Every structure is written in structure tokens, then in C-alpha cells.
Amino acid sequence: MRLWARAVYLSAVQLGLLSASLQAAPLNGEQLYDVACNACHSLGTAPDRRVGPALSGLLNRQAGTIDGYQFSEALSASGWIWRLPTLLAWLTDPDAAIPNNAMNYVNPLTAEETQRLSEWLLRQP
Amino acid sequence: MVVVGAGLSGLNAALILERWGFEVDVVEAKTRVGGRLWTLDHLPGSPEGGGNVMGAQYGRVVHMAHHLDIALRTPPRTLPSDYLIGDERISRDSWASAAANPLPEAWRTIPPQRLMGKLNETNPLLKTRAWHDPNLMASDQSAEVGLKALGFPNAAIELINANNSYGNNLSDTSLMALYRIMGEFGRLSGPALAVQEAILGNMRLPEAMAKQLSRPVSLGEPVVAIRHSPSRVQVALASGKTLEADAAILALPLPALEQIEINLSAAQTTLLKQIDYHKVVQLHCIVEAPFWEAAGWSGSWWTDGLLGRIFTRPIPNTSRYNMTVWINGDHCDPLNALDEAACTQTITQALWQLVPEARDVTSVGQLVRWSIDPYAGGVWALWRPGQAGTAHGAIRAPTGRLFFAGEHTAEAYRGMEGAMESGERAALEIMRVLA
Secondary structure (H helix, E strand, O other): OOHHHHHHHHHHHHOOOOOOOOOOOOOOHHHHHHHHOOOOOOOOOOOOOOOOOOOOOOOOOEOOOOOOOOOOHHHHOOOOEOOHHHHHHHHHOHHHHOOOOOOOOOOOOOHHHHHHHHHHHHHOO | OEEEOOOHHHHHHHHHHHHOOOOOEEEOOOOOOOOOOOEOOOOOOOOEOOOOOEEOOOHHHHHHHHHOOOOEEOOOOOOOEEEEEOOEEEOHHHOOOOOOOOOOHHHOOOOHHHHHHHHHHOOHHHOOOOOOOHHHHOOOOEHHHHHHHOOOOHHHHHHHHHOOOOOOOHHHOEHHHHHHHHHHHHOOOHHHHOEEEEOOOOOHHHHHHHHHOOOOOEOOOOEEEEEEOOOOEEEEEOOOOEEEEOOEEEOOOHHHHOOOEEOOOHHHHHHHHHOEEOOEEEEEEEEOOOOOOOOOOOOEEEEOOOOOEEEEEEOOOOOOEEEEEEEEHHHHHHHHOOOHHHHHHHHHHHHHHHOHHHHHHEEEEEEEEHHHOOOOOOOOEEOOOOHHHOHHHHHHOOEOOEEEOOHHHOOOOOHHHHHHHHHHHHHHHHHHHHO
């Protein structure tokens, strides 16, 4: 959520203007990343202390190839290149996409959210 | 928002929601945060009465610890176990040849604590995390029946049942739930199996998380009733206060939730009575000197009797040891029926009988009984045969403006990491509706 949007939202909450029946806007890529990825993957470029690899510059990166992480043999040998179709397949069901992977993750997102998150992730420089 | 329960799941959900502009009140029945993390700070070595290790794959827990400057370490190594079968003491080196080893020939070399690992020879959940997939669940059965069908000899099943951390008894335990747990271990190998703990105690993590919140956690505030409409939630506290919110996350164990007056779905109301929780009794002792060395024992024990298992580990930078008697499952029932003093006395008498030489150098520190803690009701949720296929989804399904978190609602993990994972999912569900 952009800062100005969050400020407007907070004001609305404080003024009691946010009706319970108001349809919430779909969660954006940044929100989805924060809830679903951030604990294990940073948006930096260098390895940090998170358990999974940093996700900056993900577009066109070969899966399981950057230094500093203990990837599964399955991911490293997959030859996958991270683009929208591969990322969508991976996030939707990692075990089906690349069996014996090391990412112990069950995706809680809807298909639409996964699409939005994937597109957003691949735009991160 | 109101979050009921200041364990890892509730605190993680609250932190995420605050990041996205929600005002969050966290209420906690106990006078401390942390839920089933409970560092016994009053004892030398600060042993863990609750969640004790952070798996190497616990990305959320470990990241949160680093983020909040909670120093971690590889735990001091627990001393190896010898065995007590019936009245027979068996050194760990002679297990395979000991007359008291009840296992048939092909199984004799497997020590009791590794018998459950044989499940991974047939485990369908080594290659998938879909542990409640209907296709897999269709063949779910009790672990007792399942292990027999897989060729586990009766003696092995009895030994597993003597100290089973993952079921109160094997007849009530889902085989698929055991596959799920053993699959988690089986997928890891080498360095990936390394575990960590917080140097100053694992409870420092939820304490630090609580400090990050804008509003202090309300401690010692049991919830007595929750009323909810499609758009509002009222949370009534035992103190007489009422909190109003757009939504609430119920991040507490099911036995604690069951005590709250609340309208849940029919399925959830039924499941609240059906889902079992694992029983654990621990007696934490402090040992001044390694009494086991003179007799040539190793320091820890695996028993098929009242004492369950005894885990002994050195207290760093001292000459003392933490020794924990750890009793699992239905074996806790007679102990839980006693008052605290009688329970402690029963366990210590059995301990002095096993190792009389311990008596002069061992002091009793703390009895921990999770099943009779009204705000825990056990250490973690158990799945009965066939239950995980539908119960797991139903018990966590949002009901109006009520959302659910806690390790029992987690998908990919159990324990501390499962709690953190569930907090993310509950926050996500609320953000979908209200962000």
C-alpha cells in the first residue's frame, strides 16, 4: 500500500468511515510479498540471514544457482528460469513443480493473488 | 482488531496487521506472553518447559529472532541414552544383544527412539506436503493398525507407544499424521537437521515481538465470551471489560477456546470436542555432578516405564546439568490425577529407584503439566484416524469476522514455525476482507 493510500485508509478508520460492507481492494503485490514471502526471502541482492534466497532481480535468473544458499539438488538441477509461467507453477504447488525441493511451503494465496504476487516479484530490480 | 492469545501465532498476526495500518489489541489470559513457549528462568540453565528447539528450516522463527536481536546458538548436546526395559538396565552399546531387548532378530539393532523412523520407508509424504489430500486420507487409519499392516512387530509398536511424542496412544493417532511428522524429518539431512535455541531462553522471542507492538499486550485477561455479527466482534473479558473490533483472531489452543462462550460453525463446535491434544508431563531437575559416570552410564535414559525419557544436558560454563524427566501421552494420566506435590513425589521416587546415586546431587526444580494448564490443554493438537482430511480445514475456516490461528491451524509446519505460519495466514485472511 502506498504511503498516501495508507494515510487515507488510517484516516478513514479513525473517523469510522470505513463501512463494514465496503468491499476491500484486492491485496497488492507488496502486501502479498510481506505476508507470504518476506519472512524467508528479502528483496535485497546479497545473502542475508533469511532461510531462502533474496528475490531481487529474479526475472530470468536460473533457479537454484546463486551463492550463499543450500538449494535442493532438485531445484539446482531443474534448469528452470524464473519467468512468469515458471514462477506461477512454482508458487502454486512447489512439490508438483519440482519434486524433492527444499522450500517447505504451502501457498495460502488464491490463483489471482499468486498471479499478482508473481508479476510484482518479477518487476523487482 | 482483537487478537486473543499472545503466543507466536497471535503476535505474528498482530505485527503483520500493524504494519498494514490496523489497530490491534492483543489480550492474553496468562500473566506472560509466549503461550506454549515457557522458559523456566528461575532455574539454573533456564530450561525450556515448552517449545524447545528451532529447526533449521524454521525460516520465520529464525528470521524474527535475527530481526529482533535474539541471539541463537546450537543447543548444548543432550547426553546419549541408555535404556531401562522393565527392570533391566541396558547400556546403549549393548542394546542389540541385550536379553531384555524385546525386538525380533531383524529389528534388534534399532534403538527404541529410532523405531518410528522406519515409517519413512513407506512414507507418501516425503514427496508432497499435501498431508490431508483426500486421496491420501482415504487410506488413513489408526497408527496401531497401520504399523501392524506395515510389518512392525508388536514389540516395536509397544516400544513406540511407550514414549510417543506425537500421539497419546497409537490407536487414537492417525497414521497420516505420523507420516506428516516423519516426512518433515525425513526430508532433512545433514546440516539441514541442525537446530537452534535462544541463548537466553526461547521466551525472549515472543517477549521481543510483543514489545514491537504499538499497544502493550493486555496480560492476565482471560476472555469469557465472544459475540459476533457479520461486521463486528465483541470480546468480553473476565475482568468485566468489553473490546469492540471489526474482526478478531482467535490464536489460542482449542482446549482454551472451548472454555469461551462463542457461536462457531456447527462443524467447529463439534470438532472442539473431538480434537485431542498431546499430553506431556515434565519434571525439571538440576544435577550438581555427573553421578552416572562412576557406574558407566551415559547420563540420559529411555525407559518403558513411568519415567518415560530422561534428557540430561550440561549447563554451559558450569559443572552442572539440566535433567528433565519427560513423560508422554496417556502415561501422563495417573500423574495428572495427582496434586502437584504427590505428582512430583511419584516421579522423584521412581527416579531414585532407577538411579539411587542421583539422590544426593539432584534437586527438583519445576513440575510442568501442560494438559492441566487451562490455557493450553496440552502441547499440540493431535489428529485422530481420518480426521486430518477434513477437520484441519474446518477448524480454521473463518466464521464471520472470526479468524483462527495457532499451530493446530498450520499447513506446512508444526510447532513454533507452524504457529508463525498460521499467524501469516490469519493476517492474510483479515487483510483480504478489511485492508
